[in-house]
Amino acid sequence: MYQKKIANTLTCGSVLTKEVLHGKWKSTLLACIAQGIQRPSAMQRMLPSASRRVLNVQLSELEHHGLISKTIFPELPPKVEYHLTDLGRSLLPVIEVMEQWGNAHRTELEQVLAGNIAELPG
């Protein structure tokens, strides 16, 4: 048996995950929702540097990807809440790992990424 090139299993999975997290605010949004920030206006207050449109776009994508669910309350004024789905919840540990690696190497990384990362939320 040949070594089957690169372990497809290794590459593909991470590509899928990257695809799901692809978008400037997605991981942040998931973190927000996980913390109980469920309404669009609250998220916007959380992330002042993100435009409303982009938030909407990315929330739609997250919803479409099955990571979050959207509840519309037919009230006045309008009210919307987002919640994590099981799939979304299962992604949290992954984000947490990325989180920890990023924090562990923050010093080195910020030096090198300087300029690319204008505004970190914090």
Added chain:
Amino acid sequence: MYQKKIANTLTCGSVLTKEVLHGKWKSTLLACIAQGIQRPSAMQRMLPSASRRVLNVQLSELEHHGLISKTIFPELPPKVEYHLTDLGRSLLPVIEVMEQWGNAHRTELEQVLAGNIAELPG
């Protein structure tokens, strides 16, 4: 003490990590190198759908970010090898986690991502 908005620790780290992995082929390249595929020509054979230029660009970025090191052998024909740095090696478990999540939910994800993901290496 107020709750300090969103846990900065949670968001920032993952943003840094995402930034480092940002690029179509980066995680794949890291996986390649980790598996002992160290020469550009070999990587290109591995990833026929990636152009030479893009691979070079992304390898440069990885190098600049301190994840890999580049060794140039002053021979003829030219020979170059890339190796993981300690920082790069430390990122492998993270990729592995992303990998596993992606594989675990492959079925659901591929349905939804259909179209976005044209060609998975595998």
Added chain:
DNA sequence: CGGGATCCCCATAGATACTG
């Protein structure tokens, strides 16, 4: 309050061709 629609910029990355 929540959500489009439109316009515009720029970074990513593909194709191609050329140099050491």
Added chain:
DNA sequence: CAGTATCTATGGGGATCCCG
């Protein structure tokens, strides 16, 4: 074999305005 220069296309994301 390795790397670079141009040109181009695509799409992510910012700003702004308007509608339920």
